[in-house]
Amino acid sequence: MGFLKSIGGVLAALLILTGCGNDAAEKDNGKLNVVATTGMIGDLVENIGGKHVEVTSLMGPGVDPHLYKATQGDVKTLDSADMIFYNGMHLEGKMTDIFEMMGKDKPTIAVTEDFKEEQLRKVSAKEHDPHVWFDVKLWIVAAESVKMELVANDPDHEAEFLHNYEEYVLQLKELDQYVQAEINKIPEDQRVLVTAHDAFGYYGESYGLDVRGLQGVNTLSEYGSKDVTDMRKYLVENKIKAIFIESSVPKKAIEAVIQGAGKQGHEVKIGGELFSDAMGEKGTEEGTYIGMVRHNTDTIVHALK
């Protein structure tokens, strides 16, 4: 019985993987059917692809990409896509095998693949910080890769992709200037951003904030009591007034730090909620990349000014 069951499971998996060629044909509305991992990447592809792309983002609001495992439904969605865009640099650490498999029969592109070594933050000999979207200048580099890949796969619409790209880059440059001007309003000795995990390294480097995360650049390893103690000490010693929670990371770690500091007679408040590795709900300001960066910046400046 167990044997038959497992055969059944394998067959079902095969059907899912092979049976989807038809779906792609059924969906054929003349648009490129693109699947993106994070909402930020989906938003980027939508802005450049415009009406010639149909974009599905696998990871919705509140979803942590470091921990995300593809469901059977995701595999089906990926299998029926014309193109796949993902972040790379192990942001989607549990999906590496799937990207490799999908890459054998369709364009499967890391939006960070054209970044130069010197543009990246190294966190160890082999590991780079994947949270590149928070330096808007780097996101413009990602936009260029997306534009080139769309043109390569749908050359008939090259002119429109180029036009959309130019327009969107103008908006991104404006955003970049906005963030810098706002951060400059925080007194220099208060330019410290403390969050649940190290998602804001590029943001801090680009716009001039010291950044501290309770967890490292990924959320795979649980924070320990030593991390909480070290962070508490840091807050007390540096008289940090506000720290931030993240929409895609549980709050309890940050709350433990705040309690710890309180016991030492140092009051720290929650400065607000930041959108780090996932955007907000669709239809809200934070549900777009530009809105998310603005929201984070406004929240940080409001709490630290």
Ligand SMILES: [Zn+2]
């Ligand atoms: Zn992260």
